[in-house]
């Protein structure tokens with residue numbers, strides 16, 4: 001079943017811009033300029049895919065843009081074609097304010113060709129000055145080496161900047177107009193689950209859809225879900241989701257009959273939550289036209305704890321399988337679902353997902369284990385990336401099974417876009433996961449929880465959006481690696497916690513500065529109980545995306561040479577980029593204010 005929210009996604013608009021002087025100048029540049037636009041379109045189509053696996057689509061203006069009439073014709077075409085990010089390209093001088101993209105919400109960049117025959121870089125600088133003066137931040141792209149006018153290549157440094165900009169710009173426009181579905185309310189007093197409408201509306205251009213958790217009970221009682229799919233899903237679960245040890249004490253054991261009923265409820269919850277998020281035409285065939293429409297949710301949260309989980313099976317299975325890149329229907333895009341309705345972590349998961357097209361791990365940042373503490377508890381001496389200590393990432397529920405690290409890229413554990421995952425890797429993720437009766441003391445209503453540990457050596461990025469009164473949202477980023485501990489050491493540390501929950505051991509890359517002075521300080525500076533882990537060192541993409549949304553970044557370990565923000569950020573300070581970022585975000589305010 002296709003996720004309709006991930007269809008008809010925004011396109012990339014390319015604006016070949018030119019010196020409008022007819023009588024020789026413009027004519028001499030028409031082909032070179034339009035060819036530059038076509039080359040960029042081909043580059044984007046070749047390298048970038050939407051979250052649904054299809055190649056990113058580009059729209060090129062019908063003509064080169066030499067003045068305001070052609071600029072407006074281009075803007076109209078972009079509007080009609082659902083363009084969500086704009087890239088202006090030029091090899092020559094053009095007239096800044098007469099040709100620039102004035103749309104206040106489109107992420108925008110300008111590539112000024114580094115050539116000497118015509119002043120492309122001069123236009124770049126002039127138009128960026130205009131963007132800065134007019135409060136329309138734009139990214140500047142300029143290759144470091146001079147190219148001949150006839151050079152038909154795109155240099156590697158330009159290519160990287162174009163692709164990074166487009167990935168992040170499409171994330172912004174893909175979120176716009178979609179919803180966060182809040183199933184339930186605040187979970188156990190967790191501030192992140194006090195859903196802040198202002199954040200979703202003003203910074204992300206989204207809406208919050210609220211439903212009470214009783215909707216799931218009603219749909220289960222009334223059978224408002226695809227009965228045929230339910231049978232198929234339950235059979236698949238029985239075959240692929242092996243039940244492991246019941247860690248409950250004898251006083252809290254649940255009967256086989258109860259556990260079987262919990263499995264059935266859990267599978268129904270997964271089907272119903274998905275339908276609530278994105279709708280399901282099958283429900284219309286069953287006479288449930290309104291339910292068939294869904295809530296346009298590109299992300300969701302489920303409160304679960306406590307009221308639901310005190311009486312009904314928990315949402316761990318629902319959250320785990322929806323966040324995973326496959327299920328009984330085969331490989332498919334994950335559905336982003338935050339547990340404990342922590343909407344800030346849900347938004348962070350959504351960022352990570354749109355920036356990587358891969359599943360995410362939602363976790364408590366539960367424990368800092370110093371080398372001495374590990375030695376004390378297990379006799380093991382931490383080494384390699386873990387030599388300064390490790391962080392224990394673990395939460396019942398929403399860690400995707402991709403988080404087992406059983407997929408690989410270049411021989412390293414990975415979480416991949418669903419279309420790149422092999423059949424064998426799907427099976428390996430399933431085999432690396434066991435499902436256990438949830439701890440009755442925490443979840444009196446029962447439900448099944450996942451147990452796995454993430455393979456070590458995965459380059460990973462840990463992130464979190466926090467809300468600060470008087471400031472607004474702010475983002476934290478820590479790039480690092482997952483760590484594999486010897487089985488007995490892992491057990492010595494893991495069994496002390498909740499062995500029915502999925503564990504990732506994480507070691508941040510330390511820089512010796514600020515929050516990255518030590519692994520302890522990374523946790524000490526973390527702004528909430530939750531974090532998100534994405535595959536790959538993509539902190540640079542998070543920084544670029546955050547700047548497009550005017551969300552300041554207050555902690556990161558990304559090298560300055562990888563940081564790409566709109567050109568106007570420099571006017572807020574070039575020494576100490578963190579402070580400049582805060583000043584710029586505060587000056588511009590949220591993108592959709």
Ligand SMILES: C[C@H](O)[C@@H](O)[C@@H](O)C(=O)CO
Pocket residue numbers: 190305340364395396442529
């Ligand atoms: C113990 C609580 O029930 C768990 O939900 C807790 O570990 C959390 O995940 C809180 O974020």
Ligand SMILES: [Mn+2]
Pocket residue numbers: 340363364395529530
């Ligand atoms: Mn939690």
